[in-house]
Amino acid sequence: MSVAATQTPPGQCPQCWEHAHNKRIHRKLKPREDCKPCVDHMRNGCPYLVPKKPSRRR
Numbered sequence: 001m002s003v004a005a006t007q008t009p010p011g012q013c014p015q016c017w018e019h020a021h022n023k024r025i026h027r028k029l030k031p032r033e034d035c036k037p038c039v040d041h042m043r044n045g046c047p048y049l050v051p052k053k054p055s056r057r058r
C-alpha cells in the first residue's frame with residue numbers, strides 16, 4: 001500500500017488542498033462546470049485553515 005499524502009499541511013485549507021491534489025474530485029465535473037466549493041473559497045476566502053503546529057523547540 002502506498003501512503004498518499006492526504007493530510008492537509010498546516011496553514012492550508014483542507015478543501016482547497018484536497019481539490020488541488022485529488023484530481024478525482026474535479027473529474028466529476030462537466031467541462032464547463034465550476035467546482036462550487038472551490039469558487040466559494042476563491043470568492044469568500046477559506047473559512048478554515050489547518051492550524052500550524054506550535055513549535056516547542058527552544
Ligand SMILES: [Zn+2]
Nearest residue numbers: 019035037038
Ligand atoms: Zn474544487
Ligand SMILES: [Zn+2]
Nearest residue numbers: 013016041046
Ligand atoms: Zn479553501
